[in-house]
Amino acid sequence: MxxxxxxxxxxxxxxxxxxxxxxxxxxxxxxxxxxxxxxxxxxxxxxxxxxxxxxxxxxxxxxxxxxxxxxxxxxxTGLGAHITQNKVMIGRFVSLMVLFVGFVYGMPLIGFVPATVLLLAILFVMTGNFERKFWMIALSIIFPVLLYILFTEVTHTPFPEGLLLSQSAVGTSDLVTLI
Structure with missing residues (x-):
């Protein structure tokens, strides 16, 4: 270790x-x-x-x-031996940084709650412990939804909806008029 x-x-x-x-x-x-x-x-x-x-x-x-x-x-030990011993962890770290940048730039597009669900699911996958898959899936959905409910209903603080899922996005009636 x-x-x-x-x-x-x-x-x-x-x-x-x-x-x-x-x-x-x-x-x-x-x-x-x-x-x-x-x-x-x-x-x-x-x-x-x-x-x-x-x-x-x-x-x-x-x-x-x-x-x-x-x-x-x-x-x-030298740096080469250290990198060789920790290839998996270094790969996970690099992947996590790329995915976090994707989360930051993707959140305005898809919204806070779906982006957070995806980010939590990815974080659970990055742990490498797949014994409790049900809990990983359930918690990655339940935590963001509970936060959303807490902040929107109790403190009346809106979360970013995102361009794809917002009510101001182009709807089907707008598409019909555009065609």
Missing amino acids: NQNRDFYAGLVATAFFAIVLFVLIPIYVKVPSFIPGFAPPPDMWPRVVAIIGLVMGVLAVVLAFPKMREASRNQV
């Missing part, structure tokens, strides 16, 4: 959530100039999730240092 895996996972999580917190949220989450006193701003929950992820990533990096010191005392 690779002792540096926790360090690299924490480093990637820290970098990811730092980018989300300091770059993506300020650019893509619009905060109106006036917010009523009882309503949280639209960037509150994304910031909470990003801060928690950032703290967990930093914690993983800090807790990985004792393991790394112990591993460095026991064994010395």
